[in-house]
Amino acid sequence: MAIGPGAKAELAPAGAKRKRRWAGAQAFVFLAPFFAVYVLFTIWPMLKGVQISFFKWTLIRKMEYVGLGNFSKLMQDAEFWASVWHSTIFVLLTTPLMLALSLGLALIANRHSRLRKLYRISFFMPSVMSVAVASFLGLFIFQPYTGLLNSLLHLVRLLPAEQEIFWLSEVSLSWIAITALTLWWTVGFNFVLYLSALQEMPEELYEAARLDGATNGQIFRRITLPLLAPITRMIMMLQIIASFKVFLQIYIMTGGGPLDKTRPVIQYIWQTGFRQNDLGYASAMSYVLFFILLALSALQYGFNRRKEAD
Amino acid sequence: MNSRRRWTTALLLSLALAASACSGGNEGGQGTGDDGGGSGDGKGGKVTLSSWTLFSGGDGDNMQAMIDAFNSEHPDIKVENTVLEWGEYYTKLITAVGNGNGPDIGISHTSRLPDLINQGVVSSMDDAAEAAGIDWSTFNPNILGATVVDGKHYAVPIDTHPFVMYYNKKLLKEAGLLGEDGKPVFDNTADGFVQLLTALKEKLPKNAMPLALPSANDDVFRLWWALYHQLGGNDVISDDLKSAALDSGKAVQAMQYVQDLFHKHKVIRLNDPDFVKSFQSGTAAIIMTGVWTTGVWESTKGLEFGAMPIPKIFDKEATWGDSHTVILPVTKKEDPEKRKAAAIFADYLAQKGALWAKAGHIPAKPAIFDSAEFKALPYRSDYVSVASTVAFNKPSEKNWQIRDLAMFKFLNEVWANKMSPADAAVKIQAEIDKVLKQ
Numbered sequence: 232m233a234i235g236p237g238a239k240a241e242l243a244p245a246g247a248k249r250k251r252r253w254a255g256a257q258a259f260v261f262l263a264p265f266f267a268v269y270v271l272f273t274i275w276p277m278l279k280g281v282q283i284s285f286f287k288w289t290l291i292r293k294m295e296y297v298g299l300g301n302f303s304k305l306m307q308d309a310e311f312w313a314s315v316w317h318s319t320i321f322v323l324l325t326t327p328l329m330l331a332l333s334l335g336l337a338l339i340a341n342r343h344s345r346l347r348k349l350y351r352i353s354f355f356m357p358s359v360m361s362v363a364v365a366s367f368l369g370l371f372i373f374q375p376y377t378g379l380l381n382s383l384l385h386l387v388r389l390l391p392a393e394q395e396i397f398w399l400s401e402v403s404l405s406w407i408a409i410t411a412l413t414l415w416w417t418v419g420f421n422f423v424l425y426l427s428a429l430q431e432m433p434e435e436l437y438e439a440a441r442l443d444g445a446t447n448g449q450i451f452r453r454i455t456l457p458l459l460a461p462i463t464r465m466i467m468m469l470q471i472i473a474s475f476k477v478f479l480q481i482y483i484m485t486g487g488g489p490l491d492k493t494r495p496v497i498q499y500i501w502q503t504g505f506r507q508n509d510l511g512y513a514s515a516m517s518y519v520l521f522f523i524l525l526a527l528s529a530l531q532y533g534f535n536r537r538k539e540a541d
Numbered sequence: 542m543n544s545r546r547r548w549t550t551a552l553l554l555s556l557a558l559a560a561s562a563c564s565g566g567n568e569g570g571q572g573t574g575d576d577g578g579g580s581g582d583g584k585g586g587k588v589t590l591s592s593w594t595l596f597s598g599g600d601g602d603n604m605q606a607m608i609d610a611f612n613s614e615h616p617d618i619k620v621e622n623t624v625l626e627w628g629e630y631y632t633k634l635i636t637a638v639g640n641g642n643g644p645d646i647g648i649s650h651t652s653r654l655p656d657l658i659n660q661g662v663v664s665s666m667d668d669a670a671e672a673a674g675i676d677w678s679t680f681n682p683n684i685l686g687a688t689v690v691d692g693k694h695y696a697v698p699i700d701t702h703p704f705v706m707y708y709n710k711k712l713l714k715e716a717g718l719l720g721e722d723g724k725p726v727f728d729n730t731a732d733g734f735v736q737l738l739t740a741l742k743e744k745l746p747k748n749a750m751p752l753a754l755p756s757a758n759d760d761v762f763r764l765w766w767a768l769y770h771q772l773g774g775n776d777v778i779s780d781d782l783k784s785a786a787l788d789s790g791k792a793v794q795a796m797q798y799v800q801d802l803f804h805k806h807k808v809i810r811l812n813d814p815d816f817v818k819s820f821q822s823g824t825a826a827i828i829m830t831g832v833w834t835t836g837v838w839e840s841t842k843g844l845e846f847g848a849m850p851i852p853k854i855f856d857k858e859a860t861w862g863d864s865h866t867v868i869l870p871v872t873k874k875e876d877p878e879k880r881k882a883a884a885i886f887a888d889y890l891a892q893k894g895a896l897w898a899k900a901g902h903i904p905a906k907p908a909i910f911d912s913a914e915f916k917a918l919p920y921r922s923d924y925v926s927v928a929s930t931v932a933f934n935k936p937s938e939k940n941w942q943i944r945d946l947a948m949f950k951f952l953n954e955v956w957a958n959k960m961s962p963a964d965a966a967v968k969i970q971a972e973i974d975k976v977l978k979q
Contacts, residue, residue: 291640
């Protein structure tokens with residue numbers, strides 16, 4: 232088509248606009264399938280959950296409107312708060328350990344060594360497992376008589392042959408077992424985040440520090456750690472939210488026992504909804520958990536922004 | 542041009558995606574439509590029934606064999622079997638029936654039946670049973686009675702699968718405790734059974750334990766339930782199903798007996814991670830568990846075993862047990878023809894008890910005990926008498942919740958020696974009341 236140079240110049244602004252709209256339409260077409268699924272399986276159930284939480288609602292039927300009844304019941308439900316506390320214990324146990332462990336592994340894997348590839352692969356490998364597989368491995372490691380850990384302890388004579396440690400039947404030992412399993416299983420992802428951050432580090436800072444005669448410890452404390460602060464804050468935030476949602480590995484390894492003393496809040500919600508057929512109460516609990524997490528994230532977000540502004 | 546081509550590709554791709562999503566949805570829709578609606582509309586008046594079962598392994602194979610036999614013997618009825626995963630079976634059944642997409646035939650445990658009735662998943666099947674000509678007098682009254690609620694039949698029981706005892710003949714013989722008749726030698730009393738176990742402990746090699754039982758949840762609870770009922774207890778809730786009614790003295794006595802087996806006599810391996818395997822591998826002389834394991838022991842190479850009822854440790858014979866029953870879930874369009882066909886199918890399954898007994902279950906129709914086919918199966922006849930002494934749950938819709946939330950929780954503490962039986966009885970009583978009030 233013959234369009235003169237003048238005509239082209241004239242059309243340009245309108246063309247750019249059209250082009251932008253065009254790009255928007257293209258983007259929408261690409262997003263539409265995901266968006267439809269997202270609305271159907273995430274947004275819609277979330278909104279439905281709000282409605283359900285105001286009713287007595289069994290697995291299949293809406294019974295009656297109870298207003299804030301589910302929420303006031305929840306305030307006095309010692310088992311709910313106990314299970315929230317158990318999830319909190321899990322968060323408090325795993326988050327700091329996770330940060331330390333993933334950073335430590337990243338430092339190891341970042342060193343110039345012939346085993347570098349092996350480190351990277353083996354540290355990341357456990358996280359490709361599904362939660363069920365990882366938890367059953369956990370059972371295999373921690374169970375008495377035939378478990379890996381007790382057998383090992385017997386082998387090196389740390390544990391008398393006649394004695395067994397019941398890792399999964401004592402409350403405090405259970406927490407150790409659950410924490411160890413979770414760290415081993417999920418450290419890979421955070422390890423990769425730290426490793427990529429370490430590889431972004433400007434080499435000249437280190438060179439300058441060495442020229443000034445800084446020791447390795449000083450370099451780590453004064454340069455590496457501060458430069459890792461943003462990624463550390465991000466990992467911490469992700470970790471806290473993810474850890475509050477802990478369920479399956481505890482359910483498989485201890486069933487929440489003994490005496491429900493390791494039962495996390497998600498397990499309690501699931502039991503209420505799908506074992507006791509009380510979806511109304513389960514939804515109310517989910518929303519309270521949601522707001523607790525929201526408040527925590529907001530707090531952290533505010534804190535991080537202040538830190539970054541400094 | 543270039544961007545236009547890209548745009549076209551994108552459009553085509555997303556259309557393809559959308560199309561495949563739609564067709565997927567359509568298939569699903571048609572499938573459920575068939576399951577729920579389509580009444581006897583097949584050619585030649587053939588009634589097609591959809592059936593949901595929860596059986597896997599040996600049970601699953603036997604069920605499929607019975608369904609295949611039924612289909613070939615009944616040209617006018619076709620049963621289509623869908624096997625669901627056992628852990629989520631009830632949740633799926635309840636939600637599907639709630640949405641009007643349930644099957645025509647389902648399976649329920651007797652203990653779970655009241656919950657399904659209460660949730661409107663199952664309705665009385667007296668009409669269908671009459672149309673199909675089911676003769677209720679052919680069933681064991683104890684097994685059948687547990688499926689009758691308020692005088693109405695809600696299910697056709699096909700078996701009972703009680704808690705029984707198995708023993709390793711080789712180990713008992715080694716210890717000199719196997720009689721001429723191939724049965725363990727002991728006094729059928731509380732002390733007598735303990736003596737048998739302690740004698741075994743002395744005489745068996747060090748790595749073999751006298752009794753295999755888990756230290757938590759189901760099977761050890763079942764032993765407690767058996768002993769509690771041997772003492773004359775009658776479930777843990779009142780007859781009107783509204784309040785806890787644990788007979789404290791009997792409950793404590795039964796708990797003490799089991800706790801002593803663990804901690805005083807030390808005849809059970811504490812926190813055994815796999816008690817079934819312990820018996821299978823010959824590191825336990827006796828095991829108490831459900832009859833569904835008979836098939837497992839039979840297929841274990843080199844395991845010489847015997848089966849018998851739980852010993853009469855206290856005043857009368859009693860044990861824990863449950864039944865598999867066939868139910869007719871509520872459907873959107875109640876079709877008498879389909880319900881009749883389903884009832885015929887249910888009665889057929891009960892009638893085929895000898896095949897079903899292959900996995901170890903006791904048939905619900907006593908006449909089968911005398912059939913040549915059943916007698917040809919070893920071991921089963923050694924424990925069929927139990928069918929009449931099973932202490933079933935009262936018909937409470939909260940049976941499973943009471944078991945999981947009140948019984949397991951505190952009994953597990955007793956077995957771990959962390960709570961006294963008397964304390965546990967008080968706590969169980971309070972917890973049952975709490976569950977019943979919710």
